[in-house]
Amino acid sequence: MAEEKTNKEKEQVEETEAKENTAQENDKAAEEDKNSKKAKGKKENKKSKKDNTDEKIEALGNELIELKDKHIRLQAEFDNYRKRTMKEKMELIKTGGETVLVNILPVIDDFERALIAFGEMKDDDPLKQGITLIYSKFQEFLKQNNIQEIEAKEKEFDTDLHEAVTKIPAPKEELKGKVVDVIQKGYVMNEKVIRFSKVVIGE
Template structure:
């Protein structure tokens, strides 16, 4: 046989073998793809109605548990806040007058000195002057704490501030319905009546 023809025949055989191998590989690849498509992955697996319902129930239970935990935490925080607020309120009620009492103590000191002085003093005018100073000091301290005397003398009678304990004929026409005398001074605390003034009204 001619060597050239022999070489050509050999090349043709190799070419045919390569084509057959490629065709076989393509067939195997196609079969693998078909197998993959026919067998769905676990993630894409379709759930039955019972499985879907079970999954939803588990998610709902987890959400309920989380909300319940949040509620318990919030309830505990509110309970602690309520207890702390009640404690602070009780302390405020108990010691709320501390500032006012502390401001009055100097007046008590002055009163003690005045009492001791009256035991030996014979100067009535000096004692009276000392008592007036103490009184004015006391009224000033009350004013600093929001206490104010209610004006009454020759003012119009007002049931919001005054309490009439007696009525007498007015000495003049213009004094009818007005306060002629104040038996007991009334007081306001930060604008609120804490004691009505007891007065005598002209009629």
């Protein structure tokens, strides 16, 4: 009887130990699982942080490329602006007094008419000498300002230089389609026409 009791107690102790061992194993497994999850979470967190850093680096790289492109475009635009303003300035210097000079041309025309009218007068006539002197000074003034007379008489008619007033029968065969007479002289300033030659064309 006493032996049966002892066996029962032994079984109970063994059962209790077995339960305790199972509980410990469960706890250990739970702990390991928890640690594994924690490690996995840390790994994922690190991966997520790395991904965020890569994204930021890529975004900054794109922004840098965009800024460089904007800088290059701005520099090119500024260079174009500088060249354009320099060209405009040069043009302004070249043709700055164009309006004044164009307004002087009719005065020169009048002097030429006067010289034609005084053609029969003697060369030592004071009036003729005075007109000739003033006309010479005007001619010199035109040269100094790069103004040249357009050669027109007996030249091929050129719409870029001449303005046809009328057509008449050509006095010679070789003058057909050419300038027969010049009614008003034309002038160029720095290779730019400031007044077209008014001409008569032979046909």
